[in-house]
Amino acid sequence: MxxxxxxxxxSGFSGAGKGTVVKELVAKHDYKISVSxxxxxxxxxxxxxxxxxxxxxxxxxxxxxGSQLIEWAEYxxxxxxxxKEYVINELKASNNVILEIEIQGALKIKEQFPEAILLFIxxxxxxxxxxxxxxxxxxxxxxxxxxMARAYEEAVYMKDYDYIVMNDQLDKCVETVNSIVISxxxxxxxxxxxxxEIKKELMVFSKGE
Amino acid sequence: MxxxxxxxxxSGFSGAGKGTVVKELVAKHDYKISVSxxxxxxxxxxxxxxxxxxxxxxxxxxxxxGSQLIEWAEYxxxxxxxxKEYVINELKASNNVILEIEIQGALKIKEQFPEAILLFIxxxxxxxxxxxxxxxxxxxxxxxxxxMARAYEEAVYMKDYDYIVMNDQLDKCVETVNSIVISxxxxxxxxxxxxxEIKKELMVFSKGE
Numbered sequence: 001m002x003x004x005x006x007x008x009x010x011s012g013f014s015g016a017g018k019g020t021v022v023k024e025l026v027a028k029h030d031y032k033i034s035v036s037x038x039x040x041x042x043x044x045x046x047x048x049x050x051x052x053x054x055x056x057x058x059x060x061x062x063x064x065x066g067s068q069l070i071e072w073a074e075y076x077x078x079x080x081x082x083x084k085e086y087v088i089n090e091l092k093a094s095n096n097v098i099l100e101i102e103i104q105g106a107l108k109i110k111e112q113f114p115e116a117i118l119l120f121i122x123x124x125x126x127x128x129x130x131x132x133x134x135x136x137x138x139x140x141x142x143x144x145x146x147x148m149a150r151a152y153e154e155a156v157y158m159k160d161y162d163y164i165v166m167n168d169q170l171d172k173c174v175e176t177v178n179s180i181v182i183s184x185x186x187x188x189x190x191x192x193x194x195x196x197e198i199k200k201e202l203m204v205f206s207k208g209e
Numbered sequence: 210m211x212x213x214x215x216x217x218x219x220s221g222f223s224g225a226g227k228g229t230v231v232k233e234l235v236a237k238h239d240y241k242i243s244v245s246x247x248x249x250x251x252x253x254x255x256x257x258x259x260x261x262x263x264x265x266x267x268x269x270x271x272x273x274x275g276s277q278l279i280e281w282a283e284y285x286x287x288x289x290x291x292x293k294e295y296v297i298n299e300l301k302a303s304n305n306v307i308l309e310i311e312i313q314g315a316l317k318i319k320e321q322f323p324e325a326i327l328l329f330i331x332x333x334x335x336x337x338x339x340x341x342x343x344x345x346x347x348x349x350x351x352x353x354x355x356x357m358a359r360a361y362e363e364a365v366y367m368k369d370y371d372y373i374v375m376n377d378q379l380d381k382c383v384e385t386v387n388s389i390v391i392s393x394x395x396x397x398x399x400x401x402x403x404x405x406e407i408k409k410e411l412m413v414f415s416k417g418e
Contacts, residue, residue: 127414152412152414152415155404155407155411158404159404161397162396163396164397164400164403165395175391179387179388180391180395182388182389183389183393186374188367188368192368194331195364195367195368198364199361201334201335202361204335205335205336205338205339205360205361206358206360206362
């Protein structure tokens, strides 16, 4: 059967709980996380190589020039991107790689890795999303309103994802993501080599061996 | 999210262990089994409504005329078919329905229920398949040779299935089937109504509620 690693791209509205889902997934199952590169300054407690690879603009631009990024973009004066080498090496080593990334980046990944699966994490409802943002207590009302408006803009891209995973109960959400990965590996189109192999074998046996 | 029941069609070579997989699946998870109808005589220990609905030819033919079968076929002088009513009622009641059926029947089901998922259970290898048939000890060498030849003929249809599930370890195989069902329910195309709903809700919130 198919032993190739799978590239799993995870997006979702701010407040949908993607980060927690990814953390739990890695804690409970065997996944590798692709760490993004950025030129923004590290926040307190952020560690180079963990939350991000923190690079200078020169370093980042040299990665762009060297085609060492799968995708990159500039937001509010800072670069963000996905280093290519790590992803390719882990996939080759049959590891499943998780990439938590915003929508435009996710769609660019799919162009370059059509075999990747795109998952969009959703809250049970918009009301629930707003409640989570309020309960977090880290943003003021204006910022929350902006995030809700952004979620509405982003919602149009949900249809471009392969799967919609509801984050109602964390455990259930994590297991659904893991089920999707198990399931994708069993898809017929990912197992064509195995099918050819067993057909050849059966031919030998059917000739009366 | 999508609450619709899913129709899961399971096929596989004779000796691949489909029956055991289905039994375990029902014992561990919440599935309904669609029982086929047949005009063949019940074998020892077979119970009407359990292994099959055992019907007379007249009864079966009246079901054919009344369009009460999703698919039917005649083998070696006996009718076999899938009663429609049970499947439709269980799907409406949001239950997942399993149908263990041979290949031609499975492909006919897919024509009528394009939303159904087709799973093909495979042994790890042709060698292993033959070993299982021999170990079963219920068939002579000629019958085993026939089954292997039939498996070779059937192998060409594996590509028409949505998923290929290897039955190497029973528990793992059962959990893979269950993962496929969980995963399919999260597919974007099965959740279009939910996406529309959350988009509408987000629009209201983005207007500053």
